[in-house]
Amino acid sequence: MVELSNTLQQFVTENLVDRKHTAALKWDALQERYGNADLLPLWVADMEFKTPKAVQDALIQRVEQGVFGYSLIPDGYFEAFAGWQAKRHHIQLEKDWLRFDHGVVNSLYAMVHWCTKPGDQVLVLQPVYYPFMSAIEDNGRQVVSVDLVNQGDRWTIDFDRLETTLAQGQIKLFLFCSPHNPVGRIWTEAELEKVLALCRQYHVQLVSDEIHQDFELNGHKFTSVLNVAKGRYQNDVVVLTAPSKTFNLASLANSHVLIPDADKRQAYDDFIKTIHATENSLLGQVAAKAAYQHGEAWFDNLLGVITYNYQSLKEAFQTNCPEITVADLQGTYLSYINLAPVVNADALEDFVQNRCGLAVDYGAWFAPKDNTYIRLNLATDPAIVKTAVQRLITELKNQTK
Ligand SMILES: Cc1ncc(COP(=O)(O)O)c(C=O)c1O
Incomplete structure (x- = not known):
């Protein structure tokens, strides 16, 4: 089992922000975009982590000048x-x-x-x-x-x-x-x-x-x-x-x-x-x-968290749903997953939103023929990725029964 090191755990604790009710597109547009404000969002490509402290300080200093x-x-x-x-x-x-x-x-x-x-x-x-x-x-x-x-x-x-x-x-x-x-x-x-x-x-x-x-x-x-x-x-x-x-x-x-x-x-x-x-x-x-x-040290820790999220996602699918292939993640923080072996295209949205309670990017947005794919954003709290993966695996297993 892959493990999150203490350093990376500390990075997560220090930088994680609850973005709900902060006019965050990813968290606060769920009702408008998906018809359900309670979904767990792993869609749009931004993160739940605060920008580096030095960036916040530079902005504060400039804002205090006031003009x-x-x-x-x-x-x-x-x-x-x-x-x-x-x-x-x-x-x-x-x-x-x-x-x-x-x-x-x-x-x-x-x-x-x-x-x-x-x-x-x-x-x-x-x-x-x-x-x-x-x-x-x-x-x-x-x-x-x-x-x-x-x-x-x-x-x-x-x-x-x-x-x-x-x-x-x-x-x-x-x-x-x-x-x-x-x-x-x-x-x-x-x-x-x-x-x-x-x-x-x-x-x-x-x-x-x-x-x-x-x-x-x-x-x-x-x-x-x-x-x-x-x-x-x-x-x-x-x-x-x-x-x-x-x-x-x-x-x-x-x-x-x-x-x-x-x-x-x-x-x-x-x-x-x-x-x-x-x-x-x-x-x-x-x-x-x-x-x-x-921002370099901050960014290197971020890469560590994304790598951890990807490896634990891949491991969970390999162990529990080996028929689902997770694309090899070389760049970006977005995992592209084909659910075709278990879910039909016309049932995908119902499966992801109503059964798993997730908001994701759908493959059909990227290519009409990719209508059984989902894209998950991994630049987030490992607990969010774990919950999302767990919900997918549980429902995929129910589906195959
Ligand atoms: C490939 C690619 N280009 C551009 C963007 C968005 O860029 P911007 O926010 O600067 O318009 C994204 C955001 O996810 C992206 O993935």
Whole structure:
């Protein structure tokens, strides 16, 4: 049996917050979203843990100054951000590359506008984070998916289909998720290089959403598209990142757009001013700077808790319901589980909500055909994960009787 070390137990005790009745989407929108306020929520991708103390202190200090007029990017922001990228991922950022946005989803919408025209085709690899599809469809473009292939507990890219699809010459933009939500893959450098080479060959703009880059689990190491083949493809790509997943800062609305190629960057600047004049999120930047400078020990403990939650979930399913396969978790803090051997697609919601009392993300949100999958958020109290897993196992066993 996996065990939570004393250090990690202490991290949980010190950082766990009861978020109910705090206007938390995950906890307080259950009635509206699922029709039942009493479900145990493991859906939206944020956490029950307080951001690092140094971040809270930096915010308090800035708030006490009391003025929130138009502001500049805080001194030292770039150095803090670039320092984190260099230390954690060996990425050598240049200051010129950096633009800000109020969230990665905002940027996905902007990328679709910038790179395509109404009616154009945009590529995704389903199952994928559903705002990828919304960004395409809400803008009147067409989603084309080269579906990922599920080989038991490991998802892979179908490179033959990818090439055939790109070779048709209709795709203008590829929204790529790396690490990949919801299947939890960290793409290897070899896989990334194949993707990048194909995009270069067929003149497709690749936008890589690397918001989950810091969640490296079970010995897997993240490679940014910026670093593939020693940076050979840097000028081809646009990379989206944010401190929001890593340090639980989503509602402070601060994210990054990285564009190494100077001409592309100029084109982006010319475009983006026509849709929004972005004021920076001052508090978001104050928080991010402090997090990048002082949040590493906190984050490493968080990774320990997520790893523990994943291992205990996997162990519980293997022991009690071996017919259920849990995808290998390499990156992200989201576990993607296929209940098909026991639950039919049309009974899934009733099973999860009414019998297990859980609020989860459904696979059908990520890919129509994944209608027997659920996605569980593991960046939370181990007691919550244990309760959820126990309820699932008990009901799965009842179901098989
Ligand atoms: C792949 C991916 N991109 C973007 C986001 C959301 O980013 P933001 O809150 O910055 O819009 C999420 C949140 O779960 C995500 O999983």
